[in-house]
Amino acid sequence: MAELAAFSDSYAEARRKFVDAARRAGAKLASYRHPDERGPGGEPLFLDVSVLGPGNASRIFVLGSGTHGIEGYPGSAAQRAWLRGRPRLPRDTAVVFLHAHNPWGFAHKTRTTEENVDLNRNFVDFGKPLPANPGYEELHPHLALREWSEESIAGLFATLDAFRERVGEKAFSDAFNGGQYSHADGVFYGGARPQWANGAFRAAVETHLGRARKVAFIDLHTGIGPWCEHVYLCFHPEGSAARERARAWWGARAVNLQGVTHKKLATYSGTILDAFAEMLPGVEVTSVVVEFGTLPRRDMQRASLAQRWMRFEGPRDPVLAAKVRREYEAAFYPADPEWRSAVLAQSKEFIDRGVAGVGAW
Numbered sequence: 021m022a023e024l025a026a027f028s029d030s031y032a033e034a035r036r037k038f039v040d041a042a043r044r045a046g047a048k049l050a051s052y053r054h055p056d057e058r059g060p061g062g063e064p065l066f067l068d069v070s071v072l073g074p075g076n077a078s079r080i081f082v083l084g085s086g087t088h089g090i091e092g093y094p095g096s097a098a099q100r101a102w103l104r105g106r107p108r109l110p111r112d113t114a115v116v117f118l119h120a121h122n123p124w125g126f127a128h129k130t131r132t133t134e135e136n137v138d139l140n141r142n143f144v145d146f147g148k149p150l151p152a153n154p155g156y157e158e159l160h161p162h163l164a165l166r167e168w169s170e171e172s173i174a175g176l177f178a179t180l181d182a183f184r185e186r187v188g189e190k191a192f193s194d195a196f197n198g199g200q201y202s203h204a205d206g207v208f209y210g211g212a213r214p215q216w217a218n219g220a221f222r223a224a225v226e227t228h229l230g231r232a233r234k235v236a237f238i239d240l241h242t243g244i245g246p247w248c249e250h251v252y253l254c255f256h257p258e259g260s261a262a263r264e265r266a267r268a269w270w271g272a273r274a275v276n277l278q279g280v281t282h283k284k285l286a287t288y289s290g291t292i293l294d295a296f297a298e299m300l301p302g303v304e305v306t307s308v309v310v311e312f313g314t315l316p317r318r319d320m321q322r323a324s325l326a327q328r329w330m331r332f333e334g335p336r337d338p339v340l341a342a343k344v345r346r347e348y349e350a351a352f353y354p355a356d357p358e359w360r361s362a363v364l365a366q367s368k369e370f371i372d373r374g375v376a377g378v379g380a381w
């Protein structure tokens with residue numbers, strides 16, 4: 021299927037396709053280059069921004085990809101395919117695509133930044149005491165597997181299951197993936213300082229969205245939800261106008277957690293959605309996360325643990341690390357053509373609905 025050419029095998033390929041599609045669509049482009057880091061082939065790394073429509077529009081639909089590095093591959097394909105669909109915009113409306121929020125993770129095919137930081141836990145105020153996560157403190161010594169074997173993984177999951185039964189689903193999610201700021205070699209680590217990608221995102225938002233009055237933002241992710249389906253995570257409070265807009269544009273599923281494969285979502289610290297709204301005081305913001313579902317939650321937890329093991333223990337056993345990497349990449353970026361077609365069909369629909377919603381707001 022020709023449409024699957026929207027997908028890429030490397031960051032450099034994805035960036036080239038995105039920039040090309042944006043130019044052909046008539047969008048203006050801006051780039052923020054990482055000053056220090058490069059991709060595995062020595063390629064430079066960028067947050068790229070495309071602006072389609074009037075630069076002074078008061079209504080803007082924003083779509084971001086790659087907050088979690090490797091999750092940017094399907095996100096980038098969705099952005100590229102939509103730009104190539106000869107989009108027509110409502111009056112006084114612009115569409116801004118942010119390509120590769122975390123280009124280091126994108127290029128190196130991992131969720132985290134060059135400092136093992138989960139960018140979606142990094143938007144906290146580092147001038148204040150960082151959020152404590154006592155549950156994670158308890159789990160970390162078990163999570164930090166030195167050997168990667170089916171036996172050691174089964175032992176770890178037995179520990180996690182016992183912890184979850186003791187504290188409940190919500191406290192388990194908070195501990196495991198809510199974010200932690202104490203173990204740089206752990207999982208869902210929020211960092212000890214703002215990442216370069218944090219600053220680049222802020223600069224892009226200030227430059228391209230500061231004059232808008234009404235803004236919608238979808239941050240694209242992968243890994244929560246059933247295979248071949250997308251799910252919405254909406255964090256606007258019950259009864260808020262923003263939440264009602266999300267419901268009006270994308271249906272009840274935008275706010276009711278339909279299809280979400282976590283029994284209870286964690287209370288996340290330092291997310292990009294929180295930062296986005298804080299950066300735009302006086303602007304009406306409606307924001308959601310859209311996740312393309314892949315594997316069941318346990319497999320995704322295993323992938324998070326694999327990522328930590330590959331980074332900190334993998335160099336001692338490169339053959340095993342290569343095998344673990346294949347499993348890891350398949351969890352976040354499936355090669356299955358049916359899965360990839362679903363990403364394109366579903367993303368076209370929710371982007372079109374978002375643009376129409378902002379235009380008619």
Ligand SMILES: [Zn+2]
Pocket residue numbers: 087088091240241242
């Ligand atoms: Zn993600």
